[in-house]
Amino acid sequence: MPSTSTKSSVSRVLAFASLLLLPGATFGYNNSKAMDPEDRSGTWSIGAYFNWQESPYAGEDWRSDFMPQFVYTGENIYLDTTQMGWHAIDNDDWQLDTYVNYYLNGYNDHTFYSDTGEVRDEDDPLKGMERSSSFELGAALTRKTEYGRWSIAASHDVNGTHNGGRMELEWSKTWRGENWQVQPWLRTNYYSRETANYYFGVNADEVLVDRPEYALEATGSVSAGASLRVTAWQRHNLSLNAGYTVFNDEITESPIVSENAVFNASLSYRYEIDDLNRSSSGDYNFFTNNPNPWSYRIAYGCTSDTSLNKILRLQIDCQGDGTHLGSFFLSRQLSETLMTLPIEAWVTTGVARRFESEYQGNFWEGVLAFKAVFRQFPWSDTIETRFGVAEGISYAQKVPNIESERAAERDRRNSKFLNYLDFSLDVSLGDVIGNKKLQSCFVGFSVHHRSGIFGASNLYGNVYGGSNVNTMYIECEQR
Known part of the structure; x- marks a missing residue:
């Protein structure tokens, strides 16, 4: 047994x-x-x-x-x-x-x-x-x-x-x-x-x-x-x-x-x-017969006590609890337009490893999200630039230390299961260094955000609060 x-x-x-x-x-x-x-x-x-x-x-x-x-x-x-x-x-x-x-x-x-x-x-x-x-x-x-x-x-x-x-x-x-x-x-x-x-x-x-x-x-x-x-x-x-x-x-x-x-x-x-690029050979299947591009992303970064709205205003730092996160994501494009706008729709899933220093043992986190990507900037013909926003769900094997500390300070609860947001900005590595073979690889910054949507969701334990991790990453698209 x-x-x-x-x-x-x-x-x-x-x-x-x-x-x-x-x-x-x-x-x-x-x-x-x-x-x-x-x-x-x-x-x-x-x-x-x-x-x-x-x-x-x-x-x-x-x-x-x-x-x-x-x-x-x-x-x-x-x-x-x-x-x-x-x-x-x-x-x-x-x-x-x-x-x-x-x-x-x-x-x-x-x-x-x-x-x-x-x-x-x-x-x-x-x-x-x-x-x-x-x-x-x-x-x-x-x-x-x-x-x-x-x-x-x-x-x-x-x-x-x-x-x-x-x-x-x-x-x-x-x-x-x-x-x-x-x-x-x-x-x-x-x-x-x-x-x-x-x-x-x-x-x-x-x-x-x-x-x-x-x-x-x-x-x-x-x-x-x-x-x-x-x-x-x-x-x-x-x-x-x-x-x-x-x-x-x-x-x-x-x-x-x-x-x-x-x-x-x-x-x-x-x-x-439903603007999918469906395969001309056989029935379309998202997993086995799908001509749409896919990508992989590797990221690493540090936790921050700075609020999300300040990070988005470029107040970026590592002034958190000294913990870190490394992640690997796979994504696939769903559509080249979203609600007729020139915004691509992607679905993304990934695993992250939380490095918790001396606070507790390291653990895994899983993410599933939809992501909107805009790349039609006026200068993208010279240096292709992408801005992305992802919305989804995150489940961690343990509650990250920075979330536990914040909850304890405010006498509030915490949860392993929270809402997930990701904001990213990157540029084509190939365009920057003049190497055509790397034009589909992008380097940039993203913020990995977990929260309870201001206590509004019973699904997330009515948690009010969360955490931010500032990361640098490389992402390569396969077309």
């Missing part, structure tokens, strides 16, 4: 790899269906997602949430921000998917208020408690009929958050018009004993006078809802979703649960990037 340490290492690798690869979210009670379940167009989309959700937990009311949205609808592989999967079987009658998923549920540490950083009252029902989201591996089998899609899905925690599983039985049917879709659905949710105890139970070391210990067996809930999806001007996609979840008695009797049913609504917008 594998040792406990071996299992733990495998779990950490799976969790890290899942965010490196994937990086909409599966919310515990958010029933969003923003995507057409039959879309296999092979296009990429970027957008934003807004969610309003009633919380079942005592002391909480409504949650509002924001997160970026990244979508790829391939024939075999699909990506929806925090879920990546493979259509192992997909025909007119059956569909079998395997996937890795970030299951967003639970609640953040209630020691401090997320908006002000002030200490919560002693009688806060969730004070001193915290329940995290989890990474899951899962599979879903769907039977397609004229009466709708009938699905069964099972998933299990793989990073040791609660070591439990979930199962879902669902019916849905999609009615389609020329530029709209309506999809009602019904679902039964099953939580294993470990999952139910983690999200709705009270452990012995969390007991207070008015918060007794509470344990659950396997239990569940029932959900129903509908989604309206509209496409405008070919590439602009809007989705409005609403759902209602009713919990079993065993959940509602928990001392930390105050609602027996919750409602949620969400609105999402996606822009579909």
Whole structure:
């Protein structure tokens, strides 16, 4: 049998790899269906997602949430921000998917208020408690009929958050018009004993006078809802979703649960990037038959306490905590124009190594992002110059020291999972030194930024703050 340490290492690798690869979210009670379940167009989309959700937990009311949205609808592989999967079987009658998923549920540490950083009252029902989201591996089998899609899905925690599983039985049917879709659905949710105890139970070391210990067996809930999806001007996609979840008695009797049913609504917008240079030989495939250029980038730099807006005003320094970062990125062009503008769209993914000096052990960070690149400067015929802005997600194996220090100074929480931004400016190395062989290699500066979007996103733990790393890099395009 594998040792406990071996299992733990495998779990950490799976969790890290899942965010490196994937990086909409599966919310515990958010029933969003923003995507057409039959879309296999092979296009990429970027957008934003807004969610309003009633919380079942005592002391909480409504949650509002924001997160970026990244979508790829391939024939075999699909990506929806925090879920990546493979259509192992997909025909007119059956569909079998395997996937890795970030299951967003639970609640953040209630020691401090997320908006002000002030200490919560002693009688806060969730004070001193915290329940995290989890990474899951899962599979879903769907039977397609004229009466709708009938699905069964099972998933299990793989990073040791609660070591439990979930199962879902669902019916849905999609009615389609020329530029709209309506999809009602019904679902039964099953939580294993470990999952139910983690999200709705009270452990012995969390007991207070008015918060007794509470344990659950396997239990569940029932959900129903509908989604309206509209496409405008070919590439602009809007989705409005609403759902209602009713919990079993065993959940509602928990001392930390105050609602027996919750409602949620969400609105999402996606822009579909469809100006792809598709191959003339065979069917286009982003991974195996794609004529668009790709690039690799190697960077190294230092952390800085200077704010992002000051760095963008060229106040660049290494006055941080003495830690450093090295990174390697792979990128592929999606389009030569973005919303008809002369701005290229790229998708980029990378790994970074955090060198934490004496503060803690070094660790890895994974990134997935969309990047906009502008290179049509008046002088680019002489010295090609590029300016880029990337937006995405970042997952670190540990919280970087500079982020932990800032959070402690402000009595605020931190998170391994944060929003990612990258601003870059570079010039062609070949043009600068007069070597045509190096004209597609660029040297420049970039700032590697992680943050919680000013505490606005539950996905990022409502973190207010982050970190900046100033880097120098070389990036070479392959055309």
